[in-house]
Amino acid sequence: MQVTAQSLGRLPIPLLLAAVVLSSSGCQTARRKTMTSVPARPSQGKINRSDQQSDISKVQPAGHTDDEARPEVISTIPPTPTRDDDSVREAPRRHPNPELPTDDLFVTLDVLDALTLARLVEQRNSSLQAMYASWQAAAARYPQEIALDDPMLDVMMAPASFAGNSNVQSSWALQGSQKLPWKGKREARGNMASQNAQAAALDVEDTRLQLTLASRVAFADYLLAQRTQELNSTEIKLLTELKAVALTRYETNQTPQQDVLQAEVDLSEARRRGVEATRAHRVAVARINTLLQRPPRSPLPPPSETDATAESLPDDDDLAARALQQRPDLSARSARIAAEQAAYCLALREFYPDIEVYGRYDRFWFDREQQGSVGIKLNLPIQRDRRRAAVEEALAKIARMRAEYESDVAKIQFDVQAASARVQESRRTTELYSTEILKAAEQNVASARAGYEAGSVSFLTLVSAQRQLIDARQRMNEAQAEYQRQLAELERAIGAPLDVETPFTHE
Secondary structure (H helix, E strand, O other): OOOOHHHHOOOOHHHHHHHHHHHHOOOOOOOOEEEOOOOOOOOOOOOOOOOOOOOHHHOOOOOOOHHHOOOEEEOOOOOOOOOOHHHHHOOOOOOOOOOOOOOOOOOOOOOEOHHHHHHHHHHHOHHHHHHHHHHHHHHOHHHHHHOOOOOEEEEEEOHHHHOOOOOOOOOEEEEEEEEEOOOOHHHHHHHHHHHHHHHHHHHHHHHHHHHHHHHHHHHHHHHHHHHHHHHHHHHHHHHHHHHHHHHHHHHOOOOOHHHHHHHHHHHHHHHHHHHHHHHHHHHHHHHHHHHOOOOOOOOOOOEOOEEOOOOOOOOHHHHHHHHHHHOHHHHHHHHHHHHHHHHHHHHHHOOOOOEEEEEEEEOOOOOHHHHEEEEEEEOOOOOHHHHHHHHHHHHHHHHHHHHHHHHHHHHHHHHHHHHHHHHHHHHHHHHHHHHHHHHHHHHHHHHHHHHHHHOOOOHHHHHHHHHHHHHHHHHHHHHHHHHHHHHHHHHHHHOOOOOOOEEOOOO
């Protein structure tokens, strides 16, 4: 059989169009739109656990029109900032500290405070941006889950009927069909996707809280290391002065040589503690730089002496209630339970068939009345054991996640109770050092120095009193740092900051 150009001319227009569409379809490179901006962070507010059906517009991307339905490449790396011509012509600003790295992160900062550090860590840390990408991926599932399958086009023809020597009419058929899931299946899939997207958004908030906690703790260690170095320098200066006094009194035969030797021993011990303080300072700087995605040895501005301080804490029951209302990880667990409940509803609807409607025009029939037809197809859900197992699986997952939710509630309540107790303990300890212990140690040093100059107190007593004062100041600094750590732990436990900032007393 030969199909000539003349015989092709006998093909009907609908069949020719279908052939053109099928021949032109293939692998085409879709234009991609690149998004370089990081999405707005999900809102952190009070979550009503009685209503787990969240607004999809908050967690899914804006819908695309047919003309815009192209794949997107999401980039969570912030774009390199550009400057206009005027700013390029300007001379670069110089920071008073020439040792600061060239990334200009702290070019306008003279001191570093805890809130600024937390904000910079949030902007620069890659783990948070990875969570943003996971949230976007989860939100992109919703339009995929609720969409219908693509319609199907079937084309059939008898090539021999188009030959020039054929004795029969040209025979061909066109059929279009659309699959329609049973009512409620698309809604259940959409609910699963939306709840998983809501959980991913809450995971972003939980990661942000963890980064804030890490930055607050790192800043407390950095401030403690800075204060320790300053205190060690003061101690070395005082011991040097005492050594000079002891040497003068020894040269005038007013004191034995043992006082000079004792002063030298204490001065050497202070220098040893200075080596430890330098090591602690380097570790604290490296920890902060790691959080900021900078080289570990990059210099930092000196820490600010202003720390977040809670004047008074609510009672433990109030803190626990706030934690259960505000903790994003608990809300994410609740959203995932709602997603499993949607999966259970979908498993129930799998017992019902899906319907496929179609229309057909068939020229294989001679009679015109028989050439056009419509019909439906449906699957027969007779494999009921498989569907029952899916329902049991969904119920088991719901039961497991509810048990985990209750376990999380109990753990959160304990964490809040323990964190509140530690905050109150560290605050009380700090108050004791600042109001009682330090004052007594300072008076003891003053009395011992006056007695030593008068010859009624030994040099060993004076050095011991001076060491007690230095130790008391160091322990107060440690208590202040521990207070900041425990306050950060408490804010992490309740899922929100206490929003109080007052100057911190530094002796």
